[in-house]
Amino acid sequence: MSTKVNSPDELPQKPGIYIMKDKNEEIIYVGKSKSLKNRVKSYFQKNLDRAKTQVLMSHFNSLEYIVTNSEKEALILEANLIKKHRPRYNIRLKDDKRYPYVKLTDEDFPKIVITRNIGKTGTYYGPFTDVTAVRQTVKFLKQLFRIRTCKRMNGPCLNSQIDLCYGPCNGQITKEEYQEHIKKIDLFFQGKYNKIIKDLESEMKEAASKEEFEKAAIIRDQINSIDEVMKKQFVEFENDLDQDIIAISYTIQNAVVVVMNIRSGKIVGKDDFLMDGSRHTRSDEVISAFIKQYYGINRHIPKEILLEEEIPDNELIEEWLSDLRGNKVSLKVPQKGNKLRLVRMASKNANIIKNQKQKMENSMIELKKYLKLEKLPRVIEGYDISNISGKLAVGSKVSFLDGKPNKKQYKKFKMNTPGPNDFAMMKELLERRLKPLKEHYDKLRINEEDIKNKKSETEKVEPLKLGDEPNLIVIDGGKGQLGMAVDVLNEYKLNHIPIISLAKEFEEIYIPNSSFPIKIPQNNEALHLLQQVRDESHRFAVTYHRKLRSKKIEESPLDNIVGVGKKRKIELLKHFKDLDGVKKASIKEISEVKGMNEKVASNVYNYFNGEDNE
Structure with missing residues (x-):
């Protein structure tokens, strides 16, 4: 539990962490020190030499501290509190819930699953930035080692009956035998393929000696599968290497950190992360903060971590990591040889990723400038409508976070508005999307009034998270569509949200309260970003519309007619536009449709005109 103080002079000369809060009692900074009093007093000097510290202290209001038994304990507590509270002025490993982990569940017969949340039980590997690759890996491991996939073990399942589990x-494998397969999965994620193969070869020989040839064949196939994975490794070094290589590069807003993982002499992974709050901060401090937060959760700790430069608290961090691993861990800054080559490779990757992210940042900065926005448009939402003559009308909402599609925030809508009326449908779409936001702000206003009137019971209103509210709305169309959309924002008292329409023909941008469109140069990144949002919302709407249309076609009464298969059904609906057109057509008209003949045309006509449908 933390202790509140009024002055840094009240702090003890002991190790611990200090917590700075603003006037709203929000934690804005967490730090650690081997001497709380000395460290915190440095923040209260008259001439602070760093701009970031000056900004921090301009928001400072109160101070709390927690004494620890050692500086190492303070380091661990600091990392945990930063991860928990994400203080505004700390260097923060950007929320990696967007990245998946692989989890081995903590059960007698564990499962292997993909998750974005780290709990207190189970073994975790990751995070992994390539979602597709991790899904393929998990699928491969489930099939390779026949790991169970069922939620509950309620008797023999289909997988066990077809030899996938x-x-x-059903008692076909003991707990001890099953755990041997789990150990191999653990070795796999450590990159110890040679160890797995060695163990499997021993098992295969033993099975063959006992004339268990079916089991030996299964093990042989497992060896071949793992051997294929080994061949795909693109760089190989000394066989016993167990290293992580960390490098950093800066964009305008953040730092990009790249981590390359070498296990048993092979590069088995490369991930990149953003560090928030790293602007105007030295690279050695960013790397130090990254290591504490990155390794401070349930993940593999390598024997050696290679860095580009020395970092603060080097020996303390080595001691902490060694405790986590169970034996010696070294932080090194190589000066020559293969290790230096690896650091340069990681640095090169960091620069490539930096350039990619910088391009995204530049597009948002340019967009902010052209549209005269108050804030950087980190969250952009695009909307579109898709229908055929008002039939099966759907709407789409796509969301871009920091210039990239954020598919977790995509949403599709079946429209209720009768058509064809794209204006009214777009109005309905915006109303359905913005209504929850309006309700949130209504609750917030009531909450503030309750607090002002000192009511004893007030409803707690959760703050909006990044992505809950757009920094910019993009709709397809011209000035008329924009006017309608602005009316919705005004009606819902959400006119603080910037909105534009993008007319496709000349790529003209219409903004509220302006008679003339904005023209962004064709080669400008800002226009490319807007086009990507507009095109993605169109693609998402059209895809959903086609899915519904396909489903409608599949459920057609035409399926009941002798001689009409899927191809003829599609040709009939395409030719006559809809089912009503088919019903009204003569035998001659039906027989003229591609793929039809007079006999099947008679069947269709008779079905809808009584003879076959009585």
Whole structure:
């Protein structure tokens, strides 16, 4: 529990962490020190030499501290509190819930699953930035080691019956035998492929000696599968290497950190992360903060971590990591040889990723300038409508975060507005999207009034998270569409949200309260970003519309007619536009449709005109 103080002079000369809060009692900074009093007093000097510290202290209001038994304990507590509270002025590993982890569940017969949340139980590997690759890996491991996938072991499942699972639910494998397969999965994520193969070869020989040839064949196939994975490794070094290589590069807003993982002499992974709050901060401090937060959760700690430069608290961090690993961990800054080559490779990757992210940042900065926005448009939402003559009308909302599609925030809508009326449909779409935001702000206003009137019971209103509210709305169309959309924002008292329409023909941008469109140069990144949002919202709407249309076609009464298969059904609906057109057509008209003949045309006509449908 923390202790509140009024002055840094009240702090003890002991190790611990200090917590700075603003006037709203929000934690704005967490730090650690081997001497709380000495460290915190440095913030209260008259001439602060760093701009970031000056800004921090301009928001400072109160101070709390927690004494620890050692500086190492303070380091661990600091990392945990930063991860928990994400203080505005700390260097923060950007929320990696967007990245998946692989988890081995903590059960007698564990499962292997993909998750974005780290709990207190189970073993975790990751995070992984390539979602597709991690899904393929998990699928490969499930099939390779026949790990169970069922939620509950309620008797033999289909997988056990078709040899995709060893069937622990049916007693076909003991707990000890099953755990041997789990150990191999653990070795796999450590990159110790040679160790897995060595163990499997011993098992295969033993099975063959006992004339268990079916088991030996299964193990042989497992060896071949892992051997294929080994061949795909693109760089190989000394066989016993167990290293992470960390490098950093800066964009305008953040730092990009790249981590390359070498296990058993092979590069098995490369991930990149953003560090928020790193602007105007030295690279050695960013790397130090990254290491504490990156390794401060349930993940593999390598024997050696290679860095570009020395970092603060080097020996303390080594001691902490060694405790986590269970034996010695070294932080090194190589000066020559293969290790230096690896650091340069990681640095090169960091620069490439920096350039990619910088391009995204530049597009948002340019967009802010052209549209005269108050804030950087980190969250951009695009909307579109898709229908055919008002039939099966759908709407789409896509969301871009920091210039990239954020598919977790995509949403599709079945429209209720009768058509064809794209204006009214777009109005309905915006109303349905913005209504929850309006309700949130209504609750917030009531909450503030309750607090002002000192009511004893007030409803707690959760703050909006990044992505809940757009910094910019983009709709397809011209000035008329924009006017309608602005009316919705005004009606819902959300006119603080910037909105534009993008007319496709000349790529003209219409903004509220302006008679003339904005023209962004064709080669400008800002226009490219807007076009990507507009095109993605169109693609998402059209895809959903086609899915519904396909489903409608599949459910057609035409399926009941002798001689009409899927191809003829599609040709009939395409030719006559809809089912009503088919019903009204003569035998001659039906027989003229591509793929039809007079006999099937008679069947269709008779079905809808009584003879076959009585």
